[in-house]
Amino acid sequence: MMKTKILTENEIAFAAEQLKRGQLIAFPTETVYGLGADATNEEAVKQVYLAKGRPSDNPLIVHVASVEGVRPFVDEIPEKALKLMTYFWPGPLTIILKIKVNGQLSKSVTGGLDTVAFRMPNHPLTLELIEKSGTVLVGPSANSSGKPSPTMAEHVHHDLAGKICGILDGGMSQVGIESTVIDLSEPDGIPLILRPGAVTKNQLEAVIGTVAFDQHLVGENETPKAPGMKYKHYSPDTPVLMVRDGDWAEAIKAYQNKKIGLLANKIRINQFKNQFSASFMLSETGEIDEAMRQLFAGLRALDEADVDLILVEAYDNQDVELAYMNRLEKAAGKQYFETIPH
Template sequence: METKIFNTDQIAEAAAAIQAGQLVAFPTETVYGLGADATNEAAVKQVYLAKGRPSDNPLIVHVTGEETVKAFAQPLSDKAEALIKAFWPGPLTLIFALQPGKLSSAVTGGLNTAAFRNPDNAATLALIKAAGVPLVGPSANTSGKPSPTLAKHVYHDLNGKIAGILDDGPTKVGVESTVLDMSTDIPTILRPGGVTEEQLAAVIGTVQSSHHKVGKTEVPKAPGMKYKHYAPNAQVTIVDHEADWTAALQWASEQSGTIGVMAVDRILQAHNLPDNVEAFSLGHDLTSASHRLFAGLRHFDLESPVTGILAQGFTAEGLGAAYMNRLNKSAGQQHFTN
């Protein structure tokens, strides 16, 4: 199969491929997603095959608004309506209890709940409308690898495995959406993301964060809860404190291969980098670092291979919770110790 790059003037052609049961990657404000007709079980199963994704890892259903959600989910609560009004379209995924038989177990992982999102990207909203169906949309990468923030990242992983990629340039947010479970008594964050716990609480009151570890035989309710994620080829090591960078760079200088360094400009400019270090700027603050995190991991995979990566850590508060969630998973919880 030849994977075609669709530009934003070719949305009708991309939608026709979706309607024919094929897979088309699409842009969102967070990362690129791998799209298939959420009501076509055969197409959904092809998503798992293309990604090499475990079949008990549920998929997020992308919609153009709450009317589509109401066709599948149990009646929405007042809190759910308030969240939709406040954050959709945007980087917030909401899990709802389903009406019986409305979505295939290939979408839900066999659960009686499903995750829904209204992405903040005009091209993708136009694609969903043109296709006339909601789209499943896990990250458009090989399962376990860093999420794609550019069409070329998708092409690298999935060329020949999917029909096409709708290219709308780089994504804006860079880390995936917050996943909030609305099927529990107290709304529960299952994955931190672009909408923070504080922002959610300001709209609906108390929310809680799940620290539940999914067992080997347990089906996760949201992506990223059970399996290895975001890992580049080289081992990532997190440098938690600015004071540790002198020692970390000394360690890097003693390694035989090239070491990648991902940090904000202030840190990169404050140190004389060893000759065997290649720097990737995370910008100037946490917001830009969250935007550039996956791009940096992809850079050291695809454009400048290295034998190890040192990456800057941030305090896990607000957006930092999402950044550190992804970075810890990419590093396998490995932190630099001086």
């Protein structure tokens, strides 16, 4: 088993050199920490799947340091894609494009598709890492597959210590959930959002016009175009239940004989003081941006807190709340408090 080193910003050159040698380096982004490998190195990319325990038909996002970093892999960048790159990059937006036939990317990156997802992360350490590595990097979330995504270097170390070379520590992720994914691989089709994130449908439409959500359900033997569309995601080992705003008193009462972990805003935690075993504050008063930033960290913390059940604050499914609820519903298996017999 290799020793996994926590790396500082002064060790980026070392991290880049390890990537050139085919090693795996986790890196910080504004969304979550990514597990980096040279996207043109087939063996290195295969090691990403092994380290995460991730199904090999789940495609990987390619991280670039500039718009120019995309051009070697595509015949052209469509006008709408270029507009989005100009407006939202660097930032939490991933864009799926058609790629060149027999291009340079590892076949394991694409899952056998003729499309690839590209993103330019908004974190100075990782942009410098990509540039110094002299290549582009795959960067799925740096966690064990299916578990809550990591928003701190410590989360990565918890899941992947001994399996990867190093973790570039860039502090806590500022967005806290994975990027919005939009499919622009069909030039004449309506752009489709495959995964909601911090960049919302309204924001995208303000730049390129009509955008729709993809309603297609990925089949068992079908390769998804983007991560997070097919397999179980974001789930701690402890069962998770979503609780709507008006159901908290009843939920707390229903499970009073269990050790409850409370993942909610500060007001809610104070409301039920001494009626739960552990808590983690999502936000001060219910702010969605702070709740998104804290969601995965909270799920991880309460999973380690010796509780029987985690009750989590649910939001409305609209605008930026849609991204939060997309992750929470997967973590909870779409189970709300009232749907569970008690």
